[in-house]
Amino acid sequence: MFSDNKKGKNVDHSNQQNRISQGTKIVGDITSQGGFRIDGEIEGNINTPNKVVIGQTGVVKGSLICKDADIEGHIEGVIQVSNLLAIKASALIEGEVTVGKLAVEPGATFNASCDMKGNLKSIAKDGKKQGEKSA
Secondary structure, three states: OOOOOOOOOOOOOOOOEEEEOOOOEEEOOEEOOOEEEEOOEEEOOEEOOOEEEEOOOOEEEOOEEEOEEEEOOEEEEEEEEEEEEEEOOOOEEEEEEEEEEEEEOOOOEEEEEEEEOOOOOOEOHHHOEOOOOOO
16 A cells, blocks of 8 residues: 555666765775765775766775766776766876866876777768868
């Protein structure tokens, strides 16, 4: 009568957020459908299809795979952001970065190789580069 059978229902995890508070240290890999706010320290890999925010006191040593990320703290490792990576002035980034879009505020430290995976607009139809003449 009062039961709500949730089997078979889709749950939207995009608005759910996990929080790692300052003073907390986690060693190990984390996988979640919800996003993250990290103000503590993580030694391990983070994987989520949602947004990750690393606050000013946040430290991540490991890989980060997510849709969007705002970085104010320190991250060292392989970073794969499918959409927007926003690097704030207080951020320190070290490692290898693959992004769809990148925004870096003045003052940020960005010691990383960066590969942008967006639409290649420099390639025209027929496989010819723009400005290339036909033979």
